[in-house]
Amino acid sequence: KQEVTQIPAALSVPEGENLVLNCSFTDSAIYNLQWFRQDPGKGLTSLLLIQSSQREQTSGRLNASLDKSSGRSTLYIAASQPGDSATYLCARISGNTPLVFGKGTRLSVIA
């Protein structure tokens, strides 16, 4: 069974701090990996998608890396802001099949 694990489950940081969220997966044959943000009671917002041939993707203050050999992906958030508070989910993509999600990391950025 393919699994995706996210560590930590919850994280609380002061505003302005740089932080790293971790995602590990058991299937080395993944195609791509996608990071999402979910606000309470809301749907998912796609943040970054890293194709299996890539090592990282950047969007604004966000940087996601992918290391297939170790089965890991990280999401780096620079200069965190209270508006970054949300649950962050990573998901493994294998072709046009359903995503396999981790349980998420609940981030709180304190002003």
Add this chain to the structure above:
Amino acid sequence: GAVVSQHPSWVICKSGTSVKIECRSLDFQATTMFWYRQFPKQSLMLMATSNEGSKATYEQGVEKDKFLINHASLTLSTLTVTSAHPEDSSFYICSLAGTSGNYEQYFGPGTRLTVT
């Protein structure tokens, strides 16, 4: 990216009644859509894969006669929760895969179902 809508965004129904949730692709045709369910403080769990013009494929433990999926067109999939029970109260989200070749998936905003 694709734009996916869901209707309704929230619904409250009485136990024993049926509720239909719509998932629409607004800007391209999707042969495959996915339905997920999310309980409070849990991650998304796949319920079924909806295929246009054919029967849906259900995940183990999901009752196909209770959760009816109809993918009647390339832009619309519906999930009907029949004879709803309080334990069916959850957040239901649909998604579809884009056609850019990188398999990026796009999610609807979700539907909050509360069964009283």
